[in-house]
Amino acid sequence: MHTNSAVLFNENTSFTYVDVIVPLYLKNTLTWFVPSQFHNGIAVGVRVEVQIGKSRRYAGIIKKIHQDKPANIEVKPILNVLDDRPILHEDQLKLWAWISKYYMCTEGEVMIAALPSHLKLSSETVVVFNPDHEVDTQTLNEKEYLVSEALEIRSELKISEIQKILDSNHVYPVIKQLIDKRICLVFEQMNETYKAKTETYIHLNSIYHNEEVLETLVNSWSKAPKQLDLLLSFLHLQRTQGDVLKSALLKKANASPAVFDGLVAKDILKVEKRQVDRLPNLPKEFNINFRLSVAQETALMQIQESFQQFPATLLHGVTGSGKTMVYIKLLEQFIKKGVQSLFLLPEIALTSQIIRKLRDHLGGHVAIYHSKFNMSERLELWHKVKSGEVKVVLGARSALFLPFSKLEFIIIDEEHDASYKQQDPAPRYNARDAAIFYAGLVNAKVLLGSATPSLETYYNATTHKYGLVKLSERFGNLELPDITTIDLKLEALDAGQSQIFAPLTIDSIRATLDKGRQIIIFQNRRGYSPYIICNTCSWIPKCTNCDVSLNYHKSSNKLHCHYCGSTYPLYKTCGNCGNQDLLQKNFGTEHIEENLETVFPEQKVARMDTDSIKGKHSHDTLIKQFEEHKIDLLVGTQMVVKGLDFDNVGAVVIPDGDSILHFNDFRVNERAFQLIEQVSGRAGRKNEHGQVFIQLRDTNHPLIEKLQKHDYDAFYNTEIQERQMFFYPPFSRIINVQSRHNDAFASKEAMTIFCNFIRQQYPQFVFGPAQPVINKVRNQYIFECMLKFQKNRQIIDGIKSAIETAVVEVLNHPHLKRTIFTVDVDPL
Numbered sequence: 066m067h068t069n070s071a072v073l074f075n076e077n078t079s080f081t082y083v084d085v086i087v088p089l090y091l092k093n094t095l096t097w098f099v100p101s102q103f104h105n106g107i108a109v110g111v112r113v114e115v116q117i118g119k120s121r122r123y124a125g126i127i128k129k130i131h132q133d134k135p136a137n138i139e140v141k142p143i144l145n146v147l148d149d150r151p152i153l154h155e156d157q158l159k160l161w162a163w164i165s166k167y168y169m170c171t172e173g174e175v176m177i178a179a180l181p182s183h184l185k186l187s188s189e190t191v192v193v194f195n196p197d198h199e200v201d202t203q204t205l206n207e208k209e210y211l212v213s214e215a216l217e218i219r220s221e222l223k224i225s226e227i228q229k230i231l232d233s234n235h236v237y238p239v240i241k242q243l244i245d246k247r248i249c250l251v252f253e254q255m256n257e258t259y260k261a262k263t264e265t266y267i268h269l270n271s272i273y274h275n276e277e278v279l280e281t282l283v284n285s286w287s288k289a290p291k292q293l294d295l296l297l298s299f300l301h302l303q304r305t306q307g308d309v310l311k312s313a314l315l316k317k318a319n320a321s322p323a324v325f326d327g328l329v330a331k332d333i334l335k336v337e338k339r340q341v342d343r344l345p346n347l348p349k350e351f352n353i354n355f356r357l358s359v360a361q362e363t364a365l366m367q368i369q370e371s372f373q374q375f376p377a378t379l380l381h382g383v384t385g386s387g388k389t390m391v392y393i394k395l396l397e398q399f400i401k402k403g404v405q406s407l408f409l410l411p412e413i414a415l416t417s418q419i420i421r422k423l424r425d426h427l428g429g430h431v432a433i434y435h436s437k438f439n440m441s442e443r444l445e446l447w448h449k450v451k452s453g454e455v456k457v458v459l460g461a462r463s464a465l466f467l468p469f470s471k472l473e474f475i476i477i478d479e480e481h482d483a484s485y486k487q488q489d490p491a492p493r494y495n496a497r498d499a500a501i502f503y504a505g506l507v508n509a510k511v512l513l514g515s516a517t518p519s520l521e522t523y524y525n526a527t528t529h530k531y532g533l534v535k536l537s538e539r540f541g542n543l544e545l546p547d548i549t550t551i552d553l554k555l556e557a558l559d560a561g562q563s564q565i566f567a568p569l570t571i572d573s574i575r576a577t578l579d580k581g582r583q584i585i586i587f588q589n590r591r592g593y594s595p596y597i598i599c600n601t602c603s604w605i606p607k608c609t610n611c612d613v614s615l616n617y618h619k620s621s622n623k624l625h626c627h628y629c630g631s632t633y634p635l636y637k638t639c640g641n642c643g644n645q646d647l648l649q650k651n652f653g654t655e656h657i658e659e660n661l662e663t664v665f666p667e668q669k670v671a672r673m674d675t676d677s678i679k680g681k682h683s684h685d686t687l688i689k690q691f692e693e694h695k696i697d698l699l700v701g702t703q704m705v706v707k708g709l710d711f712d713n714v715g716a717v718v719i720p721d722g723d724s725i726l727h728f729n730d731f732r733v734n735e736r737a738f739q740l741i742e743q744v745s746g747r748a749g750r751k752n753e754h755g756q757v758f759i760q761l762r763d764t765n766h767p768l769i770e771k772l773q774k775h776d777y778d779a780f781y782n783t784e785i786q787e788r789q790m791f792f793y794p795p796f797s798r799i800i801n802v803q804s805r806h807n808d809a810f811a812s813k814e815a816m817t818i819f820c821n822f823i824r825q826q827y828p829q830f831v832f833g834p835a836q837p838v839i840n841k842v843r844n845q846y847i848f849e850c851m852l853k854f855q856k857n858r859q860i861i862d863g864i865k866s867a868i869e870t871a872v873v874e875v876l877n878h879p880h881l882k883r884t885i886f887t888v889d890v891d892p893l
């Protein structure tokens with residue numbers, strides 16, 4: 066009975082509760098009770114340790130503090146407060162909430178995408194020992210020491226194992242400390258392959274920091290005079306230069322590594338492997354050593370005027386017009402004002418080229434947020450952005466989630482790029498659109514840049530929802546390249562030397578090479594040949610998990626599935642009729658590379674696609690080699706298209722234009738125009754006029770003439786009419802829904818029930834169920850439907866809630882409960 070009276074007593078005083086976001090797929094935000102000892106530590110944006118279920122623990126983020134006891138459920142207490150101040154601002158949480166609502170995912174899923182892994186902890190988290198960090202054990206308390214010692218021996222531990230080691234469930238604060246002290250890292254599969262560059266620094270064992278002890282050591286030195294010499298050189302260097310690099314020490318003392326190792330063995334010198342910032346810490350200085358052209362200057366002024374009037378402005382500047390220089394000028398102004406800016410780029414365009422350019426002119430004011438950088442660096446940047454120390458962040462879509470304190474300017478370069486949209490997993494958000502929403506929240510100005518804007522953005526600009534500024538000439542008054550078509554109906558492929566290029570194309574390539582200029586060959590397909598087909602019965606080998614045709618890769622001499630990565634041995638005979646007459650149809654980048662090597666044996670050929678950059682040549686190395694003219698012919702996929710700036714490209718060749726122009730999607734024309742105009746735009750950017758050669762059969766395709774005139778407006782005017790006629794975006798909104806199940810019938814039934822449910826309410830909006838072109842991936846059968854409807858707030862909200870109800874409805878059928886639904890809002 067006395068327990069009851071205790072509760073009664075407490076209910077008179079007010080209880081404090083917190084709503085907490087945890088990095089999980091959970092439909093509803095959960096609520097915890099805050100024990101009184103934590104009352105002073107809690108705030109919105111602070112991480113707390115919470116338990117879900119019997120044993121799983123998470124570091125969640127406080128979203129709301131309140132006094133409303135949730136009805137009908139037992140509320141558990143939070144276990145710990147992990148931060149002494151919020152790790153993000155309330156505006157960030159508003160952005161999370163918007164993304165979750167708009168893109169129909171949970172805030173937990175947004176949290177997973179938004180936070181660097183070092184800020185996310187859960188029972189499943191694995192922490193690893195940081196091999197590059199010398200642990201100064203004196204700075205650790207007993208618990209931290211125990212864990213760091215265990216980590217050093219075992220190199221990785223699950224959080225549950227750490228709980229055992231400490232014989233306590235309260236381990237999150239200890240782990241947080243160890244992360245802050247850089248002794249442990251949170252393990253992430255993705256980063257395994259990335260090896261940060263390290264340099265070896267030397268320290269004196271701290272017992273010799275005491276002058277007397279050091280003197281005794283030196284004076285009583287007997288054997289190994291070379292070691293003593295080295296030690297003295299070290300002491301000298303340390304006094305004169307501060308941090309001592311091992312390489313510098315050995316050079317100065319002219320000593321061998323063995324002598325050095327002797328001093329380490331005696332525990333006199335200590336070795337510290339320090340991760341080198343790939344980017345040197347540049348001074349925060351400007352170096353604006355260029356002048357804008359008259360056209361650029363005018364554009365700059367118009368952008369500033371437009372900022373007074375519109376929340377977002379489109380800079381529509383042709384390829385090579387120098388949009389980057391205009392961005393740099395604007396960034397300079399915002400930095401000088403003391404406020405922050407965010408420069409977003411598609412991941413793949415985030416190369417050392419653009420990084421170099423920004424840092425050349427804006428120095429240490431620019432920081433980079435890149436998935437290639439290690440996790441400690443990302444955590445450090447997180448804090449520097451929050452404190453306002455960092456003024457400009459250059460990054461891909463996830464940089465939007467950084468905790469800016471006074472963000473006033475967002476650049477979204479190559480705004481048309483589909484990789485701003487995250488495909489898988491959820492949140493399936495478009496960082497461009499989320500950035501525009503966020504800018505509205507914090508009152509920042511947005512500049513969208515592109516030579517080939519998306520239809521949606523150009524529509525917004527021409528209907529005065531956004532401002533529009535044009536930059537219609539290339540810098541240095543260079544002309545845009547000439548586009549020539551090579552008609553494959555008339556020009557047979559060169560049967561002798563090449564099954565890929567027509568003789569006319571080869572002649573044109575040769576003429577360009579003879580002038581000492583470089584060439585880019587664009588083919589949007591990896592591998593050797595996209596598919597193999599039986600000449601007798603037309604059988605095509607397919608992936609048994611994914612129902613897509615397999616691609617032959619010569620380097621592995623195997624057939625590859627580009628969807629699930631499975632490989633298959635090469636077929637010698639047809640799997641259907643047994644005939645041995647198998648043909649390779651079409652060609653991928655690998656085949657082109659090989660072909661060029663045969664036709665141009667004297668020239669250096671290289672390939673840039675996701676296969677080639679995994680190996681010894683990284684994306685950046687290839688770009689650098691091409692810049693330095695060490696490569697004559699560069700074959701590549703989309704990767705060669707994105708915003709690259711080379712000075713000596715004489716020609717761009719597109720060997721298979723038809724495959725770009727014919728594709729089963731309502732955005733085919735937009736994609737084709739963007740792709741061809743962008744890849745063409747890599748030619749003739751400096752000095753001399755560039756050429757583009759497109760091999761194709763469909764030479765009368767209406768896009769070709771518009772491309773030849775580089776007439777975006779003509780393309781837009783035709784395309785926008787078609788969109789209106791067929792009620793596609795930007796005139797309508799689309800949500801795609803897919804069902805997946807390892808049983809084909811179940812998947813179809815699930816989608817059918819789903820569609821019927823939505824149809825009851827919105828009969829005219831549902832298109833489906835349908836089987837997508839690729840209808841089996843990783844042994845899951847896929848069915849889909851498209852919901853297409855008016856851009857009307859009420860309808861959109863209605864449809865979204867109907868989708869949620871319909872999913873629940875389907876999953877209520879016992880035999881369908883394992884169906885996976887994915888919802889893609891504004892799919893690309």
Ligand SMILES: Nc1ncnc2c1ncn2[C@@H]1O[C@H](COP(=O)(O)OP(=O)(O)OP(=O)(O)O)[C@@H](O)[C@H]1O
Nearest residue numbers: 355356357358384385386387388389390540708710
């Ligand atoms: N004002 C200027 N002074 C000196 N060089 C300039 C200036 N403007 C542009 N350039 C040079 O012209 C080239 C093209 O500029 P930039 O790369 O900014 O074009 P862009 O508009 O971004 O093109 P794309 O859309 O094709 O990526 C670059 O090498 C750039 O350094």
Ligand SMILES: [Zn+2]
Nearest residue numbers: 608611626629
């Ligand atoms: Zn497959």
